[in-house]
Amino acid sequence: MPWSNWKSILRLIVMKTLGGLLALVFVAVALLLLIYPVVCLSTTRGGQSSKVTGYTDHVGKIKTACRLGGLFDVSVTIGKQKFDHVYCLYPVWPDQLQPVKGDIVQVWPAKKPLVGGPPTDGWGWFIVGTIFVLGLVMVEFAFLALTIS
Secondary structure (H helix, E strand, C coil), X not given: CHHHHHHHHHHHHHHHHHHHHHHHHHHHHXXXXXXXXXXXXXXXXXXXXXXXXXXXXXXXXXXXXXXXXXXXXXXXXXXCEEEEEEEEEECECCCECCCCCCCEEEEECXXXXXXXXXXXXXXXXXXXXXXXXXXXXXXXXXXXXXXXX
């Protein structure tokens, strides 16, 4: 009889650990999916137009982009001021997979830009909305993973 108690306690510990690990994975994916729409909204609606003067696909020593998009470290000019280390998220559908020298991007905040991206319009808003909803679904999956028993 005492052996069955140990089995059930061990099973409970393993299942709760597995649920916690799954919840952490879902929260990480949810954050990635929720950050993109927030950046798109803030740069498109409250951003300042700027011109790309250079870019790299590395943030520090970590490569953060591939041929289909990613996070780019961009240098931009606003008027006669040049700003380095503005982080731009790509892709912007349907055809912009990475920044190109001379592109116009919206950066936010205007005085000392931190994030940027090409202006979103048309079907891009539909895709951004879909990504936002997927992020919310991942948050719900995280809560559901915590109920595993």
